[in-house]
Amino acid sequence: MADYKSSELLRFTTAGSVDDGKSTLIGRLLYDSKSIYQDQYDQIKKTSERMGEAEINLALLTDGLKSEREQGITIDVAYRYFSTPKRKFIIADTPGHTQYTRNMVTGASTANVALILIDARQGVVEQTKRHAIIASLLQIPHLVCCINKMDLVDFSQEQYNKIQEEFEAFAAKLDVKDVHFIPISALLGDNVVNRSKNTPWYEGPTLIYYLENVHIASDHNFIDVRFPVQYVVRPYSDEFHDYRGYAGRVAGGVLKKGDKVMLLPSGFTTTISQIDGADGEQEEAFPPQSVTLQLAEDFDLSRGDMIVRENNKPEVTQDIDLMICWFSSDHQLNENSKYTIMHTSQEARCVVKKIRYRLDINSLHRDEENIKVGMNDIARIQIRTTKPLFADPYRTNRITGSVILIDEGTNNTVAAGMII
Amino acid sequence: MNYHINHLKELEAESIYVMREVAAQFENPVLMFSGGKDSILMVHLAYKAFYPARIPFTLLHIDTGHNFPETIQYRDELVARMNAKLIVGSVQESIDSGKAREEKGFNASRNGLQTAVLLDELEKGKFDAALGGARRDEEKARAKERFFSHRDEFGQWDPKNQRPELWNIFNSKHFMGEHFRVFPISNWTELDVWQYLAMEEVPLPSLYFAHERSVFERDGVLLADSEFIPKKPEEKVFMETVRCRTIGDVTCTGVWKSDAKDIEAIIEEIATTRMTERGGRTDDKRSETSMEDRKKKGYF
Incomplete structure (x- = not known):
């Protein structure tokens, strides 16, 4: 067995509908990496037989709830796990239809990699574009287009190249940095875990090789120091009588013992006197570590405040422009509506000052006329908050650049927002 | 530059973050302790999250009365070592007082009765969050569970009415009488748990x-x-x-x-x-959707 102590964690999201073979692909990854257990296999075999299916339906592995199976749909993000000796993988498996944009956004929010499935017979369709737009909006660092069902087009290189060109032409309009293409057959296993003999013209990696080796160490921001104070640790014990530690998860940059830092919103400066990590004292802290900082001087610092560097601060502002995805089916987003806003460890209220446009996620068209924003719509809005937030553009930091809006009447999360 | 952490340290950091969110966002959280390895892991992580302060959660054990004796001994030693507060909800008492009725037959189990006792204890203690050691890889109904899982005033889980969870932002807003179940080790697999317990040399x-x-x-x-x-x-x-x-x-x-x-x-x-x-687990074998059905009623 490989050394688990050096294995990395990679999160990826898969978007697509049943027709794309998404469930089959996930089933294939789990099956070929030996992550399906005998009793799970027996159970889906039993279910497949009961439903009168000729073969074992690997898709059943990913269809969780009774209510979903009855309707033959997936209503939510499901998380799957598998590992190879090199990496542990978390799959956020999301359904791909328009009405599930919110699920795709949810799954994409924490992903390092997005897998986009394209049916080799159909090429780039509306749904492909929608997935790519969401991956770009959510700034997923790496994109993999799995051109699936290659067996149904006789593993044609010509068809593969045509689809790749089609996608690249479209992606040129998006903000995506790293795109890969892999010809696969999820059903037969070609280029998923095992290299295919049917695609001698393809010289790239198999899907699993790509997932095991894609460079994700730089997916975090290691430049701009951002430490949102999450919780203040005060032991009130004799032994640690004067201990006051600021607990949080490093959202950006590298913090070192002895570093001079600035506290927001007060603007005071001090130095880091000690960093307590999960295994005791450490010299430095970086994303995504959870640590507790001690400062040289006592200041009134609490949850919602942020520790940064004097010459590298986020914008301290009450007026914020956001791209949002609207989640609520109960009501639409309206100008002048008020919501609770959560941003890092901060919480405030906000009012929607202006809806600038609604983004058509099939065509990228910015609609400034029809700005009715309903469930699953993406829109650009301007808000004003009751107190300043310490905001970064989402492009530079996915943690300090993201917010959620909460309806004060129902307590529901009604929107995900990315700071522009 | 080499700022790498392995998958176990990343999972640890995530779980500690979630536990700190619970301490910050709720007034009266409780940690459900079963004596199993997952709840031992939970206590270990909570200890790290708030060190050198005490764990800010009361521990709650729902005791069916049908324990392996080793479990109770381990529990009491752990509680003493952590200087933690422990509440025991007793299924036996609930049966004795007539609140719960024992199942009959060869496959009789008190597993189902735990739910009633748990909900009772949560109400009695006015707990607004109950931390649990459930993992998404355990069972398919759990694969869609949130970190912060909303429960209505009856303690019920409505899979269709769960809040989307984005990035690391957790919405804990709730009305009086409602509570949250929180699962900080959602993303751990069975193998991760063992690898981590080995790495940390946690006594079991x-x-x-x-x-x-x-x-x-x-x-x-x-x-x-x-x-x-x-x-x-x-x-x-x-x-x-x-x-x-x-x-x-x-x-x-x-x-x-x-x-x-x-x-x-x-x-x-x-x-x-x-x-x-x-x-x-014979409790899961009762039917294909037994976990989903039990969760809806308020099971762990």
Whole structure:
């Protein structure tokens, strides 16, 4: 067995509908990496037989709830796990239809990699574009287009190249940095875990090789120091009588013992006197570590405040422009509506000052006329908050650049927002 | 530049973050402690999250009365070591007072009765968050569970009405009487838990390691011979070298033939096994959707 102590964690999201073979692909990854257990296999075999299916339906592995199976749909993000000796993988498996944009956004929010499935017979369709737009909006660092069902087009290189060109032409309009293409057959296993003999013209990696080796160490921001104070640790014990530690998860940059830092919103400066990590004292802290900082001087610092560097601060502002995805089916987003806003460890209220446009996620068209924003719509809005937030553009930091809006009447999360 | 952490340290950082969110966002959180490895992991992580302060959560054990004796001993030692506060909700008391009625028959289990006692204790203690050690890889109804899982005033889980969870932002807003179940180790797999417990050298109950025990077989699962499980005439007791993969109530926790005497041997065993750990749980075998059905009613 490989050394688990050096294995990395990679999160990826898969978007697509049943027709794309998404469930089959996930089933294939789990099956070929030996992550399906005998009793799970027996159970889906039993279910497949009961439903009168000729073969074992690997898709059943990913269809969780009774209510979903009855309707033959997936209503939510499901998380799957598998590992190879090199990496542990978390799959956020999301359904791909328009009405599930919110699920795709949810799954994409924490992903390092997005897998986009394209049916080799159909090429780039509306749904492909929608997935790519969401991956770009959510700034997923790496994109993999799995051109699936290659067996149904006789593993044609010509068809593969045509689809790749089609996608690249479209992606040129998006903000995506790293795109890969892999010809696969999820059903037969070609280029998923095992290299295919049917695609001698393809010289790239198999899907699993790509997932095991894609460079994700730089997916975090290691430049701009951002430490949102999450919780203040005060032991009130004799032994640690004067201990006051600021607990949080490093959202950006590298913090070192002895570093001079600035506290927001007060603007005071001090130095880091000690960093307590999960295994005791450490010299430095970086994303995504959870640590507790001690400062040289006592200041009134609490949850919602942020520790940064004097010459590298986020914008301290009450007026914020956001791209949002609207989640609520109960009501639409309206100008002048008020919501609770959560941003890092901060919480405030906000009012929607202006809806600038609604983004058509099939065509990228910015609609400034029809700005009715309903469930699953993406829109650009301007808000004003009751107190300043310490905001970064989402492009530079996915943690300090993201917010959620909460309806004060129902307590529901009604929107995900990315700071522009 | 080499700022790498391995997957176990990343999972640890995530769980600590979630626990701190709970401490910050709720007024009166409780940590559900079963005595199993997942809740031992939870306590270990909570200790790290708030060190050098005490764990800011009360521990709650729902005691079916049908325990492996080793579990209670381990629990009491842990509570003393952590200087934690423990509440025990007793299923036996609930039966004695007539609030709950015992199941009858050979497969009788107090597993279902735990739910009523749990909800009772949550209400009595006015807890607004209950931290649990459930993992998404355990069972398919759990694969869609949130970190912060909203429960209505009846403690029920509505899979269709869960809040989307984005990035690391958790919405804990709730009305009076409602509460949250929080699952900080959602993203850990069984193997991760063992690898981490090995790496951290966390002491574990002896039940997890191979030992000689008198057992009998029922529906292909080995069960520990215990006064709490009535045996059918054809069920013969014999000695076997076994260990538990999960620890629950004696009546529904299967034991496994195993020679794994230490944690590295367990990791090796799990990495090569072909059965899920809940494959030995007779409570899950009642029907294909038994976990989903129980969760809706307010089970862990």
